[in-house]
Amino acid sequence: MELIQRMLAGDKRACARLITTVESNPEEAEKILREIHPYTGRANILGITGPPGAGKSTLTDKIVKKFVDEGKKVGIIAVDPTSPYSGGSILGDRIRMQDLALHPNVFIRSMGTRGYLGGLSKHTKNALKILDAAGYDYIIIETVGVGQSEVDIVKTADSILMVMVPGLGDDIQSIKAGIMEIGDIFVINKSDLFGADRTATEVNMMLDLSSNMDRRPPVVKVTASKNEGIDTLKSEIINHLVYLNESGKLNERRKNNMRTEVVELIETELRKIVISSTASENKLESEISKIITKEKNIYEVRDEFLKAIREE
Numbered sequence: 484m485e486l487i488q489r490m491l492a493g494d495k496r497a498c499a500r501l502i503t504t505v506e507s508n509p510e511e512a513e514k515i516l517r518e519i520h521p522y523t524g525r526a527n528i529l530g531i532t533g534p535p536g537a538g539k540s541t542l543t544d545k546i547v548k549k550f551v552d553e554g555k556k557v558g559i560i561a562v563d564p565t566s567p568y569s570g571g572s573i574l575g576d577r578i579r580m581q582d583l584a585l586h587p588n589v590f591i592r593s594m595g596t597r598g599y600l601g602g603l604s605k606h607t608k609n610a611l612k613i614l615d616a617a618g619y620d621y622i623i624i625e626t627v628g629v630g631q632s633e634v635d636i637v638k639t640a641d642s643i644l645m646v647m648v649p650g651l652g653d654d655i656q657s658i659k660a661g662i663m664e665i666g667d668i669f670v671i672n673k674s675d676l677f678g679a680d681r682t683a684t685e686v687n688m689m690l691d692l693s694s695n696m697d698r699r700p701p702v703v704k705v706t707a708s709k710n711e712g713i714d715t716l717k718s719e720i721i722n723h724l725v726y727l728n729e730s731g732k733l734n735e736r737r738k739n740n741m742r743t744e745v746v747e748l749i750e751t752e753l754r755k756i757v758i759s760s761t762a763s764e765n766k767l768e769s770e771i772s773k774i775i776t777k778e779k780n781i782y783e784v785r786d787e788f789l790k791a792i793r794e795e
C-alpha cells in the first residue's frame with residue numbers, strides 16, 4: 484500500500500490518513516495493522532496521566548521540546564476532550580501547541596472520549612502502532628486519570644508519569660486506592676503554588692509505605708508553565724527506561740500487553756459467534772421459555788448452544 488510506504492518514510496500526512504482510516508474502517512484497519520506489524524516495537528512510549536487541569540498538556544509540551552531539541556521525533560496522542568491540542572482549551576495554549584504541531588519531527592493526534600466504536604483504548608493502541616512504525620522515537624499518550632478506559636490506555640505505556648498538583652489533600656487518599664500503583668514517576672506540577680512541598684512529602688510517605696515494589700518511584704517537583712524542573716524529569720524518564728531495559732521488565736510489560744490484546748481479539752471473535760448462534764431462528768427465545776417453565780435449566784441450555792457451535 485502506497486500510503487504505508489509514505490508513512491514508513493516519515494510522511495506526517497500519510498500517518499494522519501492511516502490513523503483516520505484505521506479509526507473508521509475496520510477491514511482496512513486490519514490490513515494496515517497486519518502490514519505494519521514488522522515495523523513496530525521500537526518507540527519509547529510514555530503515558531502522562533493525572534486529574535484535569537493538572538498541567539499535563541503544558542508538561543507534555545515542555546518535555547517534547549526537550550526531546551525535539553535533541554533531534555528526536557515525537558508523537559503525541561492526547562486523549563482528552565478538553566485538550567488544547569484539539570482546540571478545546573484557552574487560546575494561548577492553542578497557539579503554543581500549533582507551534583509544536585508544525586514542527587516536522589512532531590506529530591499530534593487528539594482523540595475525544597466519545598464516538599469510538601469498539602472502545603477508545605483499541606483506537607489509541609492502533610494509532611500508537613502507526614506512530615511506532617512511522618519511526619517516532621518517543622510517543623506520549625496524555626490521558627485524564629479517571630475511569631477504567633483511561634487506565635487501560637495508559638497501561639500500554641512503558642513509563643507512566645502520574646501528574647499531581649499541590650492542595651490535592653484528601654484526593655491523594657482516593658487516588659491511592661485506584662491508580663496510584665501504576666505510576667512509575669510521580670510529578671508534582673505547579674510547584675510555584677503554595678503547598679507543593681507538603682504534597683511532595685505526602686506522596687513520598689505514601690510511596691514509602693507501599694510494599695511489593697522492586698523499584699521505588701521517584702517524586703519530581705516541576706513548574707511546567709515556567710519550564711522549571713523539566714531537565715530533572717527528563718533524566719528520571721531516561722533512568723526508568725534504562726532500568727526497564729536492563730531488568731528485562733520492558734519485555735515483560737510488552738509481553739503482558741500483547742497477551743491482553745490477543746485474548747481481547749479472540750474474545751471479540753468468539754462473541755460474534757455467540758451472538759450469531761443465539762440469534763438464529765429465535766432458538767434462544769424458545770429455550771428461555773423452557774427455562775422459565777422448568778423444562779430445562781440454564782446450564783443445559785448453555786451446553787446445548789456450545790455443542791451446536793462446536794459442531795458448526
Ligand SMILES: Nc1nc2c(ncn2[C@@H]2O[C@H](COP(=O)(O)OP(=O)(O)O)[C@@H](O)[C@H]2O)c(=O)[nH]1
Binds near residue numbers: 536540541676708
Ligand atoms: N501555576 C501554574 N500553572 C500551571 C502550571 N502548569 C500548567 N499550568 C496551568 O494550568 C492550566 C491547565 O493546564 P493544562 O496543561 O491544560 O492541564 P491538563 O488538563 O492537565 O492538560 C493552564 O492554565 C496552565 O497554564 C504550573 O506549573 N504552574
Ligand SMILES: [Mg+2]
Binds near residue numbers: 539540
Ligand atoms: Mg490536557
